[in-house]
Each structure stands twice: as C-alpha cells, then as structure tokens.
Amino acid sequence: MQNLKAGVIGCGYFAQNHLAAWQAIEDVTLAAVCDQQADRAEEAGAKFGAGKVYTDAAEMLANEPLDFVDVVTTPPSHRPLVELVAQHGRHVICQKPLAPSMEDAKAMVDACKSAGVTFMVHENFRWQGIIRHAKQIVDDGKIGEPFFAQVSFRTGYDVYPNQPYLATDERLVLYDMGVHVFDLVRFFMGEVNSLYAQTHRIHPDIRGEDAATALLRHDHGTSVANMNYVSAVEHDEFIQIPVRIEGNRGSLEIRRDYQLSVVSDKQMTHHHVPPGQYPWGSPLGGAVIESVVNVQRHWVDCLRNGTEPDTSGADNLKTLELVFGSYKSVAGDTIYHTEA
Numbered sequence: 001m002q003n004l005k006a007g008v009i010g011c012g013y014f015a016q017n018h019l020a021a022w023q024a025i026e027d028v029t030l031a032a033v034c035d036q037q038a039d040r041a042e043e044a045g046a047k048f049g050a051g052k053v054y055t056d057a058a059e060m061l062a063n064e065p066l067d068f069v070d071v072v073t074t075p076p077s078h079r080p081l082v083e084l085v086a087q088h089g090r091h092v093i094c095q096k097p098l099a100p101s102m103e104d105a106k107a108m109v110d111a112c113k114s115a116g117v118t119f120m121v122h123e124n125f126r127w128q129g130i131i132r133h134a135k136q137i138v139d140d141g142k143i144g145e146p147f148f149a150q151v152s153f154r155t156g157y158d159v160y161p162n163q164p165y166l167a168t169d170e171r172l173v174l175y176d177m178g179v180h181v182f183d184l185v186r187f188f189m190g191e192v193n194s195l196y197a198q199t200h201r202i203h204p205d206i207r208g209e210d211a212a213t214a215l216l217r218h219d220h221g222t223s224v225a226n227m228n229y230v231s232a233v234e235h236d237e238f239i240q241i242p243v244r245i246e247g248n249r250g251s252l253e254i255r256r257d258y259q260l261s262v263v264s265d266k267q268m269t270h271h272h273v274p275p276g277q278y279p280w281g282s283p284l285g286g287a288v289i290e291s292v293v294n295v296q297r298h299w300v301d302c303l304r305n306g307t308e309p310d311t312s313g314a315d316n317l318k319t320l321e322l323v324f325g326s327y328k329s330v331a332g333d334t335i336y337h338t339e340a
C-alpha cells in the first residue's frame with residue numbers, strides 16, 4: 001500500500017507537534033509544507049524532511065498530488081484554506097477553534113460534504129492516553145450510568161509568549177480552551193441541552209476573558225466546565241486535565257501526575273497512566289505529543305478504512321455551539337438552549 005501524501009499549511013508554534021508526528025507515522029509521507037512566512041516554511045521543510053516547500057497554499061495544491069492537507073494556521077484563515085483544499089478534492093484536517101463563527105464553521109462542513117472529502121477537526125485532548133483509559137472504564141460500566149462530570153483546565157501557565165494573538169483576541173479562554181473542555185464534556189456525558197456560563201477578565205493586559213465556568217445540562221445529568229489561564233496554585237497541572245465523573249455505581253477522578261482513581265461498587269483502584277514515550281520532545285510535555293500522534297493516527301485509520309473521524313467537522317459543530325452559546329449566555333445573563 002502506498003504511503004499517504006500529506007501537505008501542511010502553517011508552520012508556526014503548534015505545527016511543530018503535527019510535523020513531528022507526521023514524520024513519525026509510518027504510512028504517511030510529508031510531501032509538502034507551506035507557510036506564508038518563507039523562513040518558517042524553509043525551516044520546517046528542512047527539519048521534518050518535507051519533499052517541497054511553498055509560501056502559497058493555492059500553488060502547493062495546484063502542483064502536488066496530495067492525499068490530504070493539515071491546516072495549522074490560526075482561526076481567521078481556517079475557512080478560506082479549508083474551502084480551497086476541498087475545491088481541490090483533497091481530504092482536510094483543521095486545527096481548533098474551527099472558525100470565528102457558526103456560520104463559517106457550517107460553511108466549511110458544507111463545502112467538504114459537497115466536495116466529497118473527509119473533514120476532521122484536530123481535537124487532540126480526548127486522545128490523551130489517560131483520557132482514553134478513563135473513557136474505557138466508563139464504557140465498561142464500572143461506575144454505572146454517569147450523572148455528573150467536572151472537567152477543569154485551570155492554569156497559571158503563561159500562554160502569551162508562544163501565542164501572542166491570545167492577548168489581543170476579543171474572545172479568549174472559552175474560545176481557545178473551551179473547545180477542548182466542551183469536547184471532553186461531550187465525550188464523557190453526551191450531548192448538552194442547555195447551559196449557563198459566567199466569565200471574568202483577571203489579567204489586566206489582555207482583551208478577552210481569561211476565566212470561565214459553564215454549567216451544562218444533559219438528558220441524564222449535569223456537567224461543570226471550568227477553564228482559565230490565570231490560576232496561581234501550588235501544583236499547576238498544565239497540560240493535564242483534571243476530570244471527575246460520578247455514576248450510580250461509583251466514580252473516577254483524573255489527578256495530577258497521571259493518576260486515575262476509580263471507585264466501583266465501593267471497591268477502590270488506582271491506575272498510573274503516564275503518556276507514551278516519543279523520541280522527540282515538546283515544551284508542553286508528553287501528553288501533548290501523545291495526543292497529537294494519536295489523533296493523527298486516527299485520521300490515517302479513517303482514510304484507510306473510509307470511516308468518519310470521531311471529531312469530524314460535523315461533530316465539532318456541536319462543540320463550537322457550546323462555545324458561542326456560552327458567550328450568548330454571558331451577554332444576556334441567561335440560559336442558552338442548544339439547537340435540537
């Protein structure tokens with residue numbers, strides 16, 4: 001079987017994790033990279049052994065017989081780039097947050113559907129090993145029917161030096177991190193019927209909100225989605241995600257240092273689930289590398305088997321609705337009801 005030929009658009013900060021993973025995945029060849037900043041494209045091409053280097057995405061698509069394209073730019077360029085890739089009939093992955101509006105996100109999903117190409121949002125958090133482990137315990141019925149979840153991403157990690165756009169964006173933590181937290185809530189608890197959210201801006205020198213909490217109602221339970229970029233705490237767990245799920249037969253809790261504790265029918269077990277080891281590093285830690293490799297392997301499996309990615313564009317619309325619904329809730333100090 002021939003290797004899948006990949007093209008990557010955007011060779012900035014987070015793309016370094018994607019590129020290392022593409023280089024490592026056996027049946028993918030990194031055929032081309034593209035960044036409108038020539039030095040970034042050249043550097044990535046040399047470091048990750050790309051076949052060709054471009055500064056223009058349209059030119060790359062016109063010249064290269066790619067099987068798929070991975071878009072790793074910031075949200076304002078996601079829609080035009082995804083539509084461009086779809087017009088060329090190539091399968092496409094896009095980084096989160098998918099788009100600055102529901103209208104843009106729906107248009108991207110429609111464009112890919114009309115072009116008959118597979119479309120996945122690169123939602124990596126649910127691909128951390130400890131998260132998969134916890135989900136398996138829930139799916140095995142060990143804690144019974146879940147009726148409560150709390151997903152918390154509260155950190156004082158200084159996100160602004162690596163991602164300066166976060167300091168000036170009108171929307172911050174609900175948009176940038178909320179997509180991950182809400183995706184995890186949906187992963188464990190299923191769809192959301194309604195929500196109520198509150199936000200605050202604590203850091204004096206940023207534009208958007210850096211602290212947010214949402215209370216979400218499901219058919220059979222409640223979730224609390226917590227996120228901020230401003231907590232000063234003794235044990236900063238960045239980039240691990242504390243999760244607590246309670247069911248009618250027990251509960252589970254993901255704690256720091258990759259500890260997972262489970263209560264099942266009054267029996268307690270402890271699991272240590274550290275991330276897998278990879279030959280390259282990331283300043284963000286092993287859980288990031290592992291989750292990026294896993295989501296990209298999932299994509300390859302989907303293309304090989306002709307199956308829908310877990311976080312397809314269509315699926316991700318439901319996550320994005322919770323983000324924009326939260327902003328509506330905050331603006332009106334009211335409950336937001338999701339679309340049926």
Ligand SMILES: NC(=O)c1ccc[n+]([C@@H]2O[C@H](COP(=O)([O-])OP(=O)(O)OC[C@H]3O[C@@H](n4cnc5c(N)ncnc54)[C@H](O)[C@@H]3O)[C@@H](O)[C@H]2O)c1
Nearest residue numbers: 010011012013014015035036037072073074075077095096
């Ligand atoms: N999943 C995670 O944990 C995680 C972490 C950080 C960032 N991200 C996401 O990754 C995405 C990229 O963020 P980043 O911090 O790497 O941004 P960045 O600004 O460092 O890199 C983006 C790159 O895209 C290039 N670019 C923009 N438009 C282009 C175009 N039309 N053609 C070619 N190149 C273009 C820019 O020149 C830049 O080099 C964002 O959507 C961000 O939210 C995800």
